[in-house]
Structure formats: structure tokens, C-alpha cells
Amino acid sequence: MVLIRHFEEHAAEAYAQAKIGGFLHLYIGEEAVAVGALAAARPTDDLLTHYRDHGYALARGCDPAACMAELFGKATGLSRGRGGSMHLADRSRHFWGGYAIVGSHIPIGTGMAYAAKYQARDDVVLEFFGDGATGNGIFHEGLNMAALWKVPVVFICENNLYGMGATLAEESPVKDMVIRAEGYTMPARQCDGMDVISVYETVADAVAHARAGNGPFFVECLTYRFRGHSMADPELYRDKEEVRRWRALDPIARFGALLVDERICTEQELTLVNEQVEQEMLQAVAAADLAPVPDPATAGDLVYANPIDPAQPSPPPDPAEAAARPPAAVGGA
Amino acid sequence: MEETSYREAVRSALREEMLRDQDVILLGESITGYGGSYAVTRGLVQEFGPHRVMETPIAEAGIVGFAVGAAMGGLKPVAELMTVNFALLALDQIVNSAAKFHYMFGGQWSVPMVVRTVSGFGQLGATHSQTFEGWFASVPGLKVVMPSTPADAKGLLLSAIRDPDPVIYIEHSLLYSTKGPMPDDPAALVPIGRARLARTGTDVTVVAYSRMLLQALQAAETLEREDGCQCEVIDLRTLRPVDYPAVAQSVRRTHRVVVCGEDWRTGGFGAALLAEIQDRCFDDLDAPIARVAMADVPLPYARNLEQALMPSHEQVVQAVRSVL
Numbered sequence: 225m226v227l228i229r230h231f232e233e234h235a236a237e238a239y240a241q242a243k244i245g246g247f248l249h250l251y252i253g254e255e256a257v258a259v260g261a262l263a264a265a266r267p268t269d270d271l272l273t274h275y276r277d278h279g280y281a282l283a284r285g286c287d288p289a290a291c292m293a294e295l296f297g298k299a300t301g302l303s304r305g306r307g308g309s310m311h312l313a314d315r316s317r318h319f320w321g322g323y324a325i326v327g328s329h330i331p332i333g334t335g336m337a338y339a340a341k342y343q344a345r346d347d348v349v350l351e352f353f354g355d356g357a358t359g360n361g362i363f364h365e366g367l368n369m370a371a372l373w374k375v376p377v378v379f380i381c382e383n384n385l386y387g388m389g390a391t392l393a394e395e396s397p398v399k400d401m402v403i404r405a406e407g408y409t410m411p412a413r414q415c416d417g418m419d420v421i422s423v424y425e426t427v428a429d430a431v432a433h434a435r436a437g438n439g440p441f442f443v444e445c446l447t448y449r450f451r452g453h454s455m456a457d458p459e460l461y462r463d464k465e466e467v468r469r470w471r472a473l474d475p476i477a478r479f480g481a482l483l484v485d486e487r488i489c490t491e492q493e494l495t496l497v498n499e500q501v502e503q504e505m506l507q508a509v510a511a512a513d514l515a516p517v518p519d520p521a522t523a524g525d526l527v528y529a530n531p532i533d534p535a536q537p538s539p540p541p542d543p544a545e546a547a548a549r550p551p552a553a554v555g556g557a
Numbered sequence: 558m559e560e561t562s563y564r565e566a567v568r569s570a571l572r573e574e575m576l577r578d579q580d581v582i583l584l585g586e587s588i589t590g591y592g593g594s595y596a597v598t599r600g601l602v603q604e605f606g607p608h609r610v611m612e613t614p615i616a617e618a619g620i621v622g623f624a625v626g627a628a629m630g631g632l633k634p635v636a637e638l639m640t641v642n643f644a645l646l647a648l649d650q651i652v653n654s655a656a657k658f659h660y661m662f663g664g665q666w667s668v669p670m671v672v673r674t675v676s677g678f679g680q681l682g683a684t685h686s687q688t689f690e691g692w693f694a695s696v697p698g699l700k701v702v703m704p705s706t707p708a709d710a711k712g713l714l715l716s717a718i719r720d721p722d723p724v725i726y727i728e729h730s731l732l733y734s735t736k737g738p739m740p741d742d743p744a745a746l747v748p749i750g751r752a753r754l755a756r757t758g759t760d761v762t763v764v765a766y767s768r769m770l771l772q773a774l775q776a777a778e779t780l781e782r783e784d785g786c787q788c789e790v791i792d793l794r795t796l797r798p799v800d801y802p803a804v805a806q807s808v809r810r811t812h813r814v815v816v817c818g819e820d821w822r823t824g825g826f827g828a829a830l831l832a833e834i835q836d837r838c839f840d841d842l843d844a845p846i847a848r849v850a851m852a853d854v855p856l857p858y859a860r861n862l863e864q865a866l867m868p869s870h871e872q873v874v875q876a877v878r879s880v881l
Contacts, residue, residue, distance in 0.1 A: 270630075304663030315665040320629060325653045331622030332654060338623065339630020342582070342608065362649075365619025372614065526660045527697050529667035529721040532750035534800040548578030 225255040225420065225476045226497055228279045230505040231288055232451075235278065235295055235309075238509065239455050244295045248309050251279035253450035256475035257352070257382050258283040260423025261443075265350055265431050270318045270336050272329045273352040274382075275310035276449075277322030280352065284319045286312070288505065292512035300515040306526065318347075326387075327357035330366030330379070337375035337440075348434045349377040350427075356387025358404050359395050367440070371408035374439035378430045379405070381444045382417065388453045389461045405442035417445030418473040421482070448473075560736040566707035567597050567673075567728060570714035571635065573744065575605055578633065581718060584611040584620060585637030585673075594639045595675060595733055617643050621650035621672060625658075625723075628670040633718055638674040641727060642687050647672075655723035656698030667721040671714070676703075676767065676819065677730025678856065678867055686856035686863070688819045690767075691826030693725045694796040700724045700749055701796040705770035707737040709794055712747025720749060729768045752800035754807075758787035761877050762807040764830065765817040766793040769849070769868060773817050776873035788877060796826060805837050812843040813880045819868050822850040847876040 232250045239248045251258070258279040262271070273280045281291050286302060294301030295309050302312045313321035320336070323329035333351040340347040357363050358381065370377050381401045385392050392399060405412035411433065415426035423445055430441035448470035452459045459467075483489045561569070574581045583598060589612040592599030602610040613620050617638055624634040638644045644651070651672065659667045676688040694701045700722055704710040710728070717724035755770060756777055765773040770792045777788035789807050793799060808814055814834055818827040827850045834846060849872045856863055 302663070303661065303665070306663045307661050311661050313662040313665055315662075320666075321658075321662055325649055328622065328649060328654060331619045331650070332626035332629070335623035335626025335628070335634070336630040337626075339627045339632045342627075343580075343631060362618050362622065365614070365616040366622065368614055368616065369619055369623055373611075526664040528700075529659050529664075529669075532700070532748075532798055534750045534752075534795075534798055535802045549580050550577070 225259050225479065226501045227288065227504070228255045228258070228282050229476060230501050231278060231282055231291070231508070234505050234509050235292070236451075236455065238295070243513070244309065245297065246308055248295070248455045249276040249453065250449070250451045250455075251276050253470065253474070254382060254384060254417065254447045255279055256420040256423050256479070257380070257417050257445045257447055260420040261350060261352070261380055261427040264424050264428035265348065268318055269347055269431070270320055270333070270340070270349045272320050272333045272336075272349070273322050274326070274354055274357065275322050275324035277310065277312050280322070281312045281314065281319060284314065284317045286314045286317060286319065288508040289511040292508045293515045296512040296515070297517065298512060298515035299518040305518040327353060327360035327363040329353070330357070330363050331369060333377055334366045334370040334375055337370065337377040338373060341375055346435055347376070348431050350380060350431075351377060352380045352382060354387065355381060355383040355385065355392055355401055356390065356395060358401055359387065367405070367408045367410065370440040371410050374437070376434040376437070377440045378427065378434050379440060379442045380427065381442070382447050383444050384447050384449050386449075386453070386462070389457070391461065401444040402442060410440050410442050412442035412444065414444045414446065417447030418470075418475045418478065420475055420479050561707045561739050562734055562736050563707045563710050563728070564595065564597055564733040566711040566739070567714060568599070568601070569743075570711040570718075571598065572601060572604070574715060574718045575601070575609060580631060581633045581635065582609045582611065582627065583635050583637065584613050584624060586613055586615055586620070586639050588612065588637050593637060595728070595730060598637065617646035618650050621647040622654060624670045624672070625650060625654045625668050628668045629666060633669050635671045635673055635718060638672060640685060641674045641676050641689050642685050644672070644674050644689065651693070651699070651723070651725070652696050656696050659722070660698060668723045669721045671717045671724045671726050673726045673728065675728045675730050678863060679730065680858055680860055680863060682858045683855035688851070690727055690796050690818075691820050691824065691829060694826055695829065698723070699797060701727070702749060702794060703727045703729070703767040703796055704794060705732065705767050705792050707735070708739050709747050709753070709792070711739065712745055713749065713794065715744070716746045716749050719746070724749070727767070731768050732771075735771070747794070750795050750798045750800060752803040753792040753794055754789070754803070755792045756788060756790040758789035758811070760787045760811060761789065761813040761815060761880060762804065762811045763788050763790045763815045763817060763873065763877065764793060764804055764834075765790065766796065767819070769817040769819060772868065772870040773873050775870040776877065779870065779874050780877055784878070784881070786877065786881060799830065799833070801833060801837055804834060808834065808838040808841050812841055814838070814842065814846045815849065815873065815876045815880060816846060817849040817868065817873055819851055821853050822848070823853050825850050844880040847880045849873050849876050
């Protein structure tokens, strides 16, 4: 959580210095959700998130320098400078990306979970989205299919009370997002998204439910973003008193206090963690700064995995391309 | 030689790929008990079971999104969208998901999936009589194929399923019952990105695909009989990437071009085709390129009105005469 907080603060600074372009959505205030939820999953469980995705990448163990380099549009970025802030991904860590068309990843994760079930793997898919996504039809299409086919997916709603600048009351007839799951006969539970332990315990139960073959589970984390929707947000739609109230629930301060109260660590050790993380983030920023930009000659690469040039003679059949799983070993879906 | 129908050719490609590779799954609306709106998948659920031939809710965006995810999870899904008109509901998943991930995530994974859908007419009214191949063909990251013959319907579908990129495979409702010979090797692939010379000729190059290929061949017969004109007819087969080298090679000999399609004249696929052919072949052209396309009108229900608007072999004949 500390690492995410420092990363985001450095990102905001770099944005102000015009080292980061486009949109920048900070995760500050919501750190307990990503950290608590991912601690409750295996590193091999598949992860898909909304576009406020830096926290998830870092909580999954992605290299902060590669994350920062992606924000800086560098060749060493997590998505090789092709994705940007909203489209971080690291397949080697089963982090399948940030998705910036709100709700579009809901059926995608459902399909991934079906593949896991079909191939008799015991992987679970975790999908994160905001309260705003629940107003989109694609959210409901995905939940419907997940429930219908009992796939191992955990839907985790970060209810931060705002869909960009729309208040919850303006965008939803229900205050509690868990109610959304009822129509799909999907078990659901609400937790305190400002408390990393609460998130961890709730998601651990949800993941266990899905992994045991009981189908999808819906978790709602009550949380709050301390900063605007993006760096361009003047925050005209919410009052400062509300922000102050939520800031008092800062998940890092709360967890730190718990650790000291329980004598798991001392104030001094917490300070040391802060200092170490700050050093690490300074190095990440410096590395991103120094990293090379992508070669402009490569701008047209990567459009296809198998580019076809009609001007070239037909390639010979590729034995790897023709690789198929013969039906003898049909899985247990 | 025994002939096979277009419908049967599509079904046999699906069935043979499912037999060859257990990671191939089908999903779509009413594709199990009903057998698909155009009866293409009839019998497959009985043979392969509901976990491989999946009946879906009526949710086109969800179907394609699910297929994208299944592909990322290691399967090779073939999603059926009942008609291309309904594919509009899935455009976000096709354009923003399937077409983008390989590029946008820096080449970390591809999306090996096929969207099968259907163009066509037949007094279905304005919302069910459209053809949007030009939209799909404009999107980098997609491959788009539109077979006109049973042999190509099968061979291109086999290639599409094995391709690591997302392929939009558009059938035509008015072709399902047409029949044609199949290749000697029933497992032969037809490569994506290769046009086929459907008829050789010296006077004009007629570029067509899907149903318009049949109309073009019929027009070529008329023109030979009535005008002594020899049309060369190219079946594009793939709309992205277009086999422009094959077109250019023909134009170098004929010096005249007619492009034929069923989508709207303004911004349709024919418009893009025409522009690119002009860019590549300007010095070889002895006449402006002519075009057969749908008038910029939503298709009406009444039979006579519909037929007055549908691109036809008569229009191809007129277009060819205009460039001679």
C-alpha cells in the first residue's frame, strides 16, 4: 500500500512536469482493495481491472520502473509504450490488463474463467470494476453468463461513490452494489474497502467459493478515491468535508496503527518502510526518465500476431500454428 | 463430382476443426437445439456436447467479450452472431477488445477467435438487411473474410480458426443453398489474404466478393454474349488484408476496373477499394473506376422496392459498359 501511494504521488508530480501524457487516474485512497484482494488470491489467478490500474500492477509484483516507464511512454514500459496508464499488463504475472472501456472486461474475465474450467485448471479470475460500471449493459451480460455457466470468477466492485463526476445517487437506483448480484442468484458480500484485513478476509472466502467449483462470487468494497477522477478533475461535484471524512479512514494509516497496536512492528520500522519505498520510487522515476522511447520505425509493428502480406508468397504451414489438442484428453468442463 | 452446399461447407469446417482440436468451442444464440438461425450448426451439440457448443443468452456484446476471454484463456472460440446487423451490438468488443489487445498490450498475447456472422437480404426490413464489411475491414487488428463458394467457405474457415488473430468471417444468407465442388483434399486450407481469379478475361477487371461474385460472373456471361466483352473476375475472398497485388496484376492487362459490393456507396467497402486501386494503378487505367454499390437508402420491406435497390448482375453489366 505504501509502495502504491508513493508511486502515485510520483506519477502526479511527473504528470505536472508533462512527463506523462493523456489521462492519469490515481489510486490514492483505494490501496487496501488491490492489496487485500490480491493477497487473498494465488499469483497464478488471472487478474483484470478497470483503467485505474497502477495499484493492481504493483500489488501483483510488477516492476515499478516498468510501470512508470509505461506512463512515460517508454520502450521499457510494461506494455512497451503502446498502452499507457490505462493499459498496463503483464502476462507473466497473470495480470491481463487495465480496461478503459468501462465494464468491457466483465465478459472477458468470464470467458477466461470458462477456459480455466474447460481445461480443468483450478485457477480463479478476479475482475475489478467501479460502481459506475454497473450501469452498463455489458456488466449485466457478463454477470448473467458467469452465473449461468457457474464459472470460477470473483467480481470485485470498488464502490467509491462516484462514476467519474456522477454521484452514486445519480447513476444507480441501488446504494449497495451487492444488490446487483441478487438477480443472478450470485452470492455477494460487502466489506470495508478502507481496511485491508476486511478486504482480504472477504475476498479469500470468495476465491475459495469460486475455486471449489461453486461458481461466481460478488464482493463490494466500500472505498473512496482521495484525488480527483483524473488529473484534469476540478472536483466540483463533491464537497471538501466529505473528502476530509474519508481521508481520516486512510487505509495505510489504519493498517499501520493496527501493526503497532498488535506489536507486529514499531513506528520506527514503519518510517523505515516509507523511506525505503521512497528511495525505490525515486529510482523507478529516474529509470523511466532515462529509458529509451520506442523506435518510431516500430510504430506499425504488433498489429497482428500473424501479419499477412499479400505481396509475399504464401508462407509454408507452420507446425506450431497447427498445434491442436487432440480430443483424446477432453477436459472436465 | 459430388457438390457440397455453402451451408454444409461451413458446418463441415466447424465439425472437422472440433474433431481435430478440443480447444475449439462454438457459442451463439439458438445454435444448439434450434441448430442456428441458418441451420449451420445443426447436429453439432449432439455430437460435441453443450460445453463445446454453447447456447448463449441474447447478448451479442457479451458473446464476443466472452469469446475474447476464452481465447485469452487458451481456447479457440468461434462465436456466431446471428446476423451482421446484430454485430453492431458487439462492435465495442470487436473493435476495442479483439482488434486491440495484441498491439495495445505490447504483443504479450493475441486473441485467436472467429466471429461468424451473416450478411443478406430477403424482405427482412431496414434493421435486418445491412452489410457492414467495410466497417470491420477498416479496423487494424482484424482480418475479414467473405467467401463466395462452398470450397472457399470451408478452406477460409479452417484458416480463420487456426489463425492467432481475430477473424471476422461473414457468410451470406443468399448463398447458403448454393452448391459447388470441394477440393480433393477435404482438409485443404484457403489462405487468408489471397484473391482468386474466378474468370480470366482481357477487357476489364471486375472485383467482387461474396454474393456479388456470383452476380459478376453472371454479368460476365451476358457481356460476352451481348458485347463480345471478356471480363476478368477477381474474387477477393479476404477484405482485410486485400490482395491488391492480384488486382494490380490484372489491371495492368485490362486497364479498366469495376468494383462490386453490397454495402452503401458512401463510405462503403467499395469506396475504400476504389481509392486504393486508383492509388496503385492510376497509370494503368484507361477509364475511371466504376462502382456497383447499395444506394444510400435503408433497405425497404416491399419486394419490388428491395429488388430495385439490391446490387445486381444488371448493374454490373451497366457499370462495365460505362468503362469500355
